[in-house]
Amino acid sequence: MVITRRGLLAGALLSSASLALGACGGGDDSGGDDGADAKTLTLWHYEGATSAMGVAWAKAIELFKAKHPGVEVKFEEKSFEQIQQNAQMILNSDSAPDILEYNKGNATAGLLSKQGLLADLSDQVTEYGWDKKLSASLQTTAKYDEDGIMGSGNYYGVPNYGEYVMVYYNKDAFAKYNLAVPTTFDEFVTALDTFVQNKVTPLAVGGAEYPAQQIFYELALSKADRAWVDDYQLYKNKIDFKGTPFTYGAQTFADWVSKGYIGKDSAGIKAEDMGVSWEQGKYPILISGSWWYGRFASEVKKFEWGSFLFPGNTLHPGSSGNLWVVPEKSKAKALAYDFIDITMSAEVQNLLGNSGGVPVAADASAITDAKNKELIENFNKLVTGDGLAFYPDWPAPGYYDTLVAGVQGLINGSKTPTGFLDEIAKPYDENLADLGK
Incomplete structure (x- = not known):
């Protein structure tokens, strides 16, 4: 991010x-x-x-x-x-x-x-x-x-x-459809399907700003390892944008739109409006960062909620x-x-x-709230397990806007996954050339 x-x-x-x-x-x-x-x-x-x-x-x-x-x-x-x-x-x-x-x-x-x-x-x-x-x-x-x-x-x-991206979920909505907290990617997809089958768009998404690109990156990271992250973020080796991680991320993101997991109107939604819509119970799931946690704790009154790490991933968007x-x-x-x-x-x-x-x-002993302890413990797990993969827009100047426009194209259907990958590869490669890499 x-x-x-x-x-x-x-x-x-x-x-x-x-x-x-x-x-x-x-x-x-x-x-x-x-x-x-x-x-x-x-x-x-x-x-x-x-x-x-x-x-x-x-x-x-x-x-x-x-x-x-x-x-x-x-x-x-x-x-x-x-x-x-x-x-x-x-x-x-x-x-x-x-x-x-x-x-x-x-x-x-x-x-x-x-x-x-x-x-x-x-x-x-x-x-x-x-x-x-x-x-x-x-x-x-x-x-x-x-x-x-x-x-x-x-x-x-x-x-x-510190900060990291996680999955926030509406416990009441999950209970309504007898859904347990997913521990694998397949179980997560099953939960998304269940909501769609009941005419509920499962994911609150802000396509006009950072949140949507972080979902794309989370999906790419499900097929990546630390070496890939170092190549992408630290320029250790050349990145193939048509390789497995980014291809899977782009294609799966587009599939999630076509399956109704992500609303096609979310291309124009800003992060603030995304967060408020989730707080109001309009969507059962929100994939975003720990920076929302304190606000949700003080503002969500209509339902019980919780969080979990994106199922199946060992790498997650996050950093200091x-x-x-x-x-x-x-x-x-x-x-x-x-x-x-x-x-x-x-x-x-x-x-x-x-x-x-x-x-x-x-001081860990000074943290008194059970939810806050869980939040910090999950972050410490990511730090000790080398699971922080930074954010997708970091590698090149102006890349944030490139990714925003790219995922908006995937949401509204104006770009194919291949076209999206070509679009985000260009400024990345140009930046490497400027650095003499």
């Missing part, structure tokens, strides 16, 4: 011009090269106020203000799309914030690091001990080499939560969470580093876990 990306929950898209005008950096009140004496910290993130991350970051702001009583925190809530589409322009201007949440991966944080727009945080990672709190797999998305490829090089961001990054043009770098450290503290990490998030440095 691929991207997920998940800040689409946060607000409407603004134009590039209004985003630039609405932003304000640390201003002229900064002091020193690192802004240690700055009196303003401008912070952007795109987590909804009721989400686990939104709750945790609000607490972090509260703690930061208590530690720095003379500093004003200018928090600006953006949507994922705002930052995704305008980051290069904003971070290359004097309107850059001092710290922001940004999408991880080669096409996003990697690209900005390559362009010199992000501060190198390697010294701070060691100084604050953040590397001791992050497992090796979670550090993958924090480090980028000189070509902007993740996994090695310097630290250009700090993740402080989005990154805290510090723009090179930040006027309050020292304050930004201190804010990151607060978000990594036990108090904030434990709150994140108890609010339905996936912390990276929480």
Whole structure:
């Protein structure tokens, strides 16, 4: 998420011009090269106020203000799309914030690091001990080499939560049709068939944004292994887009549309509307990320619900969470580093876990809710089992939009699976050529 990306929950898209005008950096009140004496910290993130991350970051702001009583925190809530589409322009201007949440991966944080727009945080990672709190797999998305490829090089961001794609299900709807939680892919398909036979479209899908492409990727991963993921995401070897994983993913996704598992009207549905429709009980199943978990826990009142990992897969879309990054043009770098450290503290990490998030440095005994424990335990299983496969849109700049348009074509029937694969192969291969791969 691929991207997920998940800040689409946060607000409407603004134009590039209004985003630039609405932003304000640390201003002229900064002091020193690192802004240690700055009196303003401008912070952007795109987590909804009721989400686990939104709750945790609000607490972090509260703690930061208590530690720095003379500093004003200018928090600006953006949507994922705002930052995704305008980051290069904003971070290359004097309107850059001092710290922001940004999408991880080669096409996003990697690209900005390559362009010199992000501060190198390697010294701070060691100084604050953040590397001791992050497992090796979670550090993958924090480090980028000189070509902007993740996994090695310097630290250009700090993740402080984890995320992964799972299956959310309406327990009442499953019980109505005597369906057990599927443990195999075939059992999952049987459940989807049962709903269709009873004139119920089983899957809530957002084709206009990230969710649909993550379903396609989940299907491709059912036929993939770690070597394939490394080839696709880290450019270890050439990827064959007509090979088994992507061919199976594209064809099966198209089949799911034709069988009625995915509604043909979902091509125009955004992630927010997808989530709300599931909360309202209009669809029994939603395949999306852990970033929804805290929100569902607080907002779903009409039915009992649960979650499970996509049946049969050992690999799943997921990674560390989005990154805290510090723009090179930040006027309050020292304050930004201190804010990151607060978000990594036990108090904030434990709150994140108890609010339905996936912390990276929480005290397991401090997580009290049984559902939240299950969420975190499943993530830990993926981390220890090397099961995080990142997101499909990461490998190339602009790839997110390519995949959105591609899966929309599969949903509305304007593209064949072969045509879809040709379409997504082109920018990927062009990016490799640009990198000299």
